[in-house]
Amino acid sequence: MTIKENKSIKNQYLGVFQQIIKTQEIGVITILLAMGIFLTFMTKNFLTSTNIFNVLRQFSWIAITGFGAILVIISGGIDLSVGSIMSLAGLTTAISLKANIDLWPSILAGLAAGTCVGLLNGFLVSKAKLPAFIATIGTMSVARGLCYGLTNGFTIQGLPEAFTFFGRSDFSLFGLNIPLPVIIMFVLAGIVSLFLSRTVWGYWIYAHGGNEQATLLSGVNTGRIKILVYSLSGFMAAIGGILMTSRLGAATPVAALGYELDVVAAIFIGGASTSGGEGSILGVLIGAAIMQVLRNGLVLLGFPAYWQSAAIGVVIIVALSLDQYRKQRQH
Amino acid sequence: MLINQNSKPIIQLKKISKSFPGVQALNEIDFEVFGGEVVALVGENGAGKSTLMKIISGVYEPDAGEFFVDGNKIEHGGVKKAQDRGISIIYQEFTLAPNQTVSANIFLGKEPFLKGLLGKIGIVDSKYMYQKSKELLNQFGAHFSPNTIIRNLSVANQQMVEIAKSLSSKSKIVIMDEPTSSLGKEEVNVLFEIIRTLKSKGMGIIFITHRLEEVFEISDRIFVLRDGLFVKQMMTSEAMTDNLISLMVGRKLDRTSLKTKSHATNEIILEARNLSRGKVLKNVSFNVKKGEIFGICGLVGAGRTETARALFGADGLDYGDILIEGKKVKIGTPNDAVVEGIALVPENRQSQGLISKQSIVRNISLPSLNNLSRKKIVNQNTLNKIANNYIKLLNIKAQSHNQKVLFLSGGNQQKVVIAKWLASNPKILILDEPTRGIDVGAKAEIYSIMNDLATQGIGIIMISSEMPEILMMSDRIMVMCEGKITGILTKEEATQDKIMAYACGQA
Numbered sequence: 013m014t015i016k017e018n019k020s021i022k023n024q025y026l027g028v029f030q031q032i033i034k035t036q037e038i039g040v041i042t043i044l045l046a047m048g049i050f051l052t053f054m055t056k057n058f059l060t061s062t063n064i065f066n067v068l069r070q071f072s073w074i075a076i077t078g079f080g081a082i083l084v085i086i087s088g089g090i091d092l093s094v095g096s097i098m099s100l101a102g103l104t105t106a107i108s109l110k111a112n113i114d115l116w117p118s119i120l121a122g123l124a125a126g127t128c129v130g131l132l133n134g135f136l137v138s139k140a141k142l143p144a145f146i147a148t149i150g151t152m153s154v155a156r157g158l159c160y161g162l163t164n165g166f167t168i169q170g171l172p173e174a175f176t177f178f179g180r181s182d183f184s185l186f187g188l189n190i191p192l193p194v195i196i197m198f199v200l201a202g203i204v205s206l207f208l209s210r211t212v213w214g215y216w217i218y219a220h221g222g223n224e225q226a227t228l229l230s231g232v233n234t235g236r237i238k239i240l241v242y243s244l245s246g247f248m249a250a251i252g253g254i255l256m257t258s259r260l261g262a263a264t265p266v267a268a269l270g271y272e273l274d275v276v277a278a279i280f281i282g283g284a285s286t287s288g289g290e291g292s293i294l295g296v297l298i299g300a301a302i303m304q305v306l307r308n309g310l311v312l313l314g315f316p317a318y319w320q321s322a323a324i325g326v327v328i329i330v331a332l333s334l335d336q337y338r339k340q341r342q343h
Numbered sequence: 344m345l346i347n348q349n350s351k352p353i354i355q356l357k358k359i360s361k362s363f364p365g366v367q368a369l370n371e372i373d374f375e376v377f378g379g380e381v382v383a384l385v386g387e388n389g390a391g392k393s394t395l396m397k398i399i400s401g402v403y404e405p406d407a408g409e410f411f412v413d414g415n416k417i418e419h420g421g422v423k424k425a426q427d428r429g430i431s432i433i434y435q436e437f438t439l440a441p442n443q444t445v446s447a448n449i450f451l452g453k454e455p456f457l458k459g460l461l462g463k464i465g466i467v468d469s470k471y472m473y474q475k476s477k478e479l480l481n482q483f484g485a486h487f488s489p490n491t492i493i494r495n496l497s498v499a500n501q502q503m504v505e506i507a508k509s510l511s512s513k514s515k516i517v518i519m520d521e522p523t524s525s526l527g528k529e530e531v532n533v534l535f536e537i538i539r540t541l542k543s544k545g546m547g548i549i550f551i552t553h554r555l556e557e558v559f560e561i562s563d564r565i566f567v568l569r570d571g572l573f574v575k576q577m578m579t580s581e582a583m584t585d586n587l588i589s590l591m592v593g594r595k596l597d598r599t600s601l602k603t604k605s606h607a608t609n610e611i612i613l614e615a616r617n618l619s620r621g622k623v624l625k626n627v628s629f630n631v632k633k634g635e636i637f638g639i640c641g642l643v644g645a646g647r648t649e650t651a652r653a654l655f656g657a658d659g660l661d662y663g664d665i666l667i668e669g670k671k672v673k674i675g676t677p678n679d680a681v682v683e684g685i686a687l688v689p690e691n692r693q694s695q696g697l698i699s700k701q702s703i704v705r706n707i708s709l710p711s712l713n714n715l716s717r718k719k720i721v722n723q724n725t726l727n728k729i730a731n732n733y734i735k736l737l738n739i740k741a742q743s744h745n746q747k748v749l750f751l752s753g754g755n756q757q758k759v760v761i762a763k764w765l766a767s768n769p770k771i772l773i774l775d776e777p778t779r780g781i782d783v784g785a786k787a788e789i790y791s792i793m794n795d796l797a798t799q800g801i802g803i804i805m806i807s808s809e810m811p812e813i814l815m816m817s818d819r820i821m822v823m824c825e826g827k828i829t830g831i832l833t834k835e836e837a838t839q840d841k842i843m844a845y846a847c848g849q850a
Contacts, residue, residue, distance in 0.1 A: 211721060215721060223694070223698040225695050228677055229655070229677050230677070230710040231678045231710050
């Protein structure tokens with residue numbers, strides 16, 4: 013009797029263990045943990061609440077933007093305009109605030125600007141049938157151009173405290189002071205996760221990326237899915253951009269320059285498939301965390317900042333190679 | 344010994360075994376091929392045909408047994424080595440580069456270089472390639488230039504290129520794995536001519552197919568495998584269809600019982616009026632009754648699939664009306680069709696019917712997600728229950744509803760496609776080549792599913808290139824040719840000859 017019970021408990025544990033091993037993200041989680049352990053032993057300051065929360069805050073807007081961009085990638089597309097959208101949304105909000113428009117309408121204006129660019133991407137891809145790469149590279153340039161044009165290249169400074177509150181304040185929880193952007197990131201992660209895993213729309217997005225033709229022939233309106241994912245991508249990028257602007261307290265036309273590559277890298281490190289149909293929000297979080305921990309670690313270890321880009325590139329390639337190896341072994 | 348026209352076999356396998364984790368794919372198989380003969384290799388899916396071919400073509404190394412080529416024992420040496428020994432394989436899926444010319448494809452990977460310095464730096468002798476390709480194609484009676492771009496060729500012509508590509512001057516054995524699965528009747532005849540040409544040159548041909556009538560038409564000898572075991576081999580002239588089927592499936596298959604009586608009512612469920620689109624559909628008008636199985640046949644390019652796609656809203660129409668239960672409906676997209684109760688099991692299940700990296704449950708629920716959700720929130724338990732219901736109902740062999748459809752056999756994949764449409768409660772089910780590339784046992788199951796659906800009053804449209812199945816299953820048969828209807832026959836009137844005559848526009 014007891015032996016049997018023991019066995020079943022053991023099996024149960026074994027089952028849980030196997031489940032964990034089979035989890036898509038296990039590879040990158042291991043890499044993140046290994047990096048964390050290494051830095052904890054090699055540096056004095058890595059494992060302090062201040063440093064950890066700093067790291068979390070620094071990647072929060074990348075991750076939040078990633079929560080939107082991954083919807084596009086799961087659906088089988090790509091969105092390269094998110095960096096420009098972050099900048100444009102932050103700038104729109106900043107300009108509105110400077111024009112003495114109230115806080116919330118200003119934020120709404122920023123969100124609307126981002127969503128509009130996303131909507132435009134959606135129409136270009138679904139109606140004008142442009143390849144996603146081409147369409148979003150075009151809008152990337154257009155949105156960035158708007159940033160320069162609207163500001164004549166100048167930085168907008170002196171944003172009101174009511175606005176910088178979002179990016180700069182902490183939230184007390186269990187005796188820890190957690191930065192507000194981090195809280196927002198986790199809440200959004202939960203919402204988008206549920207959207208992907210529990211709603212009809214989420215099912216359709218995965219199906220669309222898995223086989224667009226079969227999805228269309230299953231009676232799903234694939235054009236609407238495209239418009240939806242690009243719009244949501246624009247919307248989430250706007251949230252990321254506004255939070256980033258709030259933290260910086262200023263909006264410059266060169267803000268978030270090149271961030272689209274960080275976002276896309278985070279998504280692919282997190283296990284999304286370049287051909288669509290696969291990927292998760294947890295993956296985006298881990299992917300963004302790996303890149304930021306690496307940056308932070310290089311600084312703490314005293315490496316010159318000029319080497320960061322090369323190091324990040326190497327990590328992306330190594331992480332994805334390991335993941336590819338793991339996937340092939342599963343088959 | 345069965346063959347005595349040529350005393351020595353070109354290839355000979357002795358007691359070849361091969362196992363994969365959990366399966367004994369081949370068990371002590373003796374197999375030989377002589378020059379100048381066509382050996383048909385038959386068996387259900389999973390019988391071990393592909394494994395045997397992959398051993399012969401050098402993809403797999405056998406676990407045990409001996410392999411002789413021209414009487415010499417050889418060691419496993421990979422695909423390249425096998426090619427050098429004169430063994431060519433033509434795969435089921437085409438391996439052509441669609442944007443390149445015919446001659447570039449034929450010489451892919453073995454391009455001849457110009458003589459002299461230009462050749463040394465890698466300049467290709469395109470003139471030689473052109474001429475040599477032309478010679479090869481002429482042998483097969485091909486009428487297209489070696490400069491044609493592959494994607495502008497018909498499927499049958501592409502296959503000709505595929506064959507020309509895999510043959511070399513050294514070829515002695517040619518393996519063809521289901522070469523006819525995407526061909527129409529006419530094109531199959533062209534292929535058979537090619538096979539006869541190769542045969543007359545003394546090559547040995549191994550031919551794999553699910554279509555038994557082709558086995559009888561082209562092969563000299565039949566080799567039957569079942570569950571990795573040798574069952575029987577016989578001369579084709581001595582074989583009988585029913586006997587062969589029971590050898591393959593290991594049970595008696597009563598063909599007459601598959602369709603006993605018609606379930607057609609007098610109530611018209613679907614009516615098409617003057618469906619027209621460009622040159623592919625010209626004033627196509629017909630109706631389908633509740634509980635009827637309505638067959639559509641014709642040669643490739645006759646407009647069968649186009650008719651199905653038009654009814655399903657996948658292609659736009661220039662003009663024409665669709666009526667369901669007497670009411671005119673507007674079907675502009677597949678979404679409209681699904682809402683009106685029309686379902687389409689498409690011609691190509693891999694590229695159009697399934698999301699192969701997703702689970703069975705996700706595939707089955709896809710068309711009916713809206714109806715299975717409340718306020719767009721999906722209840723996973725409901726989906727699982729429905730999927731498991733259909734797994735049982737249609738006898739889908741799978742580990743669980745969470746298994747990816749990628750890992751299912753062809754027949755089970757097709758059942759998943761059917762299940763996904765049954766879950767949406769259609770009034771009209773269109774099946775485009777529902778039994779293509781699936782084994783005899785699974786075919787019989789699909790026929791019985793169709794009969795069940797007909798008794799439930801669903802109107803069924805069945806498109807098929809396989810004459811016996813059309814004749815057996817259909818209550819009425821519509822024959823098309825070049826986008827037009829050339830005849831609609833009742834079950835009693837229909838014969839193979841009549842259908843063929845209508846299909847060629849001869850009647």
